[in-house]
Amino acid sequence: MFERSGVAPGDRVLEIGTGTGYSTALLCPALGEENVTSVEVDPANAARARAALAAVGHTPSLIVADGLVGQAKGAPYDRLIATCSVRHVPYPWLRQVRPGAILLVTIGGWMHGSGLALLTVEVEGGAAGRFLPGYTSYMLARPHHHPPRGRIEFLPGTERPTRIDPAVLDNWTGTFVAQLAAPSAERLGSGPEQILLDVATGSQARTKPNQA
Structure with missing residues (x-):
């Protein structure tokens, strides 16, 4: 993560998600602990770290x-590195780093x-960039979790054949692309039997497999 962010000695870094403190410990000798600010939402985790x-x-x-609001007191930062995942980049993060700064999220x-x-x-005040190759996964920030879901009641609908194998959703890239297209949908199932439930609509x- 740190290599990909291009962090260098002297950079001031805001880390979102202290966790165990392992990544924070890596930053301290590389940058100087006076340049490292880390935010953790869970008091017990923060105490252990x-x-x-x-x-x-x-x-x-x-x-x-709450790491989603960042830490304005130490702004502006040169790098912001999140060790949790988010559904969208929180606006405070963009306001707490200098122009030209790097966000890795x-x-x-x-x-x-x-x-x-x-x-x-x-x-x-905006940001532009690209998705990096490889596989990276972190737990969603707590406020970005989906709302509680009760018993699923299936609605009547029209059956039609699909041109795309539903199993593509088992592929890392396939799941991510589908998620971009339907960002408020939850996914259940695997292989030929998949269920997508759109929370917003x-x-x-x-x-289901073709029985013919």
Whole structure:
């Protein structure tokens, strides 16, 4: 992650998701702990990470807060690295890094597809970049989890043959592309029998093998 972000000595880094503190510990000697700010939403995780880091002699700035709002106090940062995935890039992240800064963030969703995005922040406050090759997966940030789902009630619909094998959704890329097309849909099942439930619209799509 750090190599892909192009982080260099002297860069000021905002890490979203301290977790165990392992990645934070890697940043401290490389950048100087005074240049490392890490945000963790879970107080118990944050306490364990703080103790683990102190045990190896590191005392970076560790903040217990919602990482989706970042940490404005130390802004602007040169790099923002998220060790959780998000459905979209939170606007505060774009405002807390300098123009030209790099964001490295995993875009995930409710179909469990994900892609690692390397973004450069623009002067106007937006960001542009590309998805990097390879496979990267992190847990979704808690506020980006899908809403609670009760018992599934299947709605009547029209059957028609599909030109695409539903099993493509078992492929990493296939799942991610489908998720981009239907970002509020959940996916259940595998192989020829798949179910997509769109939380936003209530629509459904189901597949089953051809019995002919």
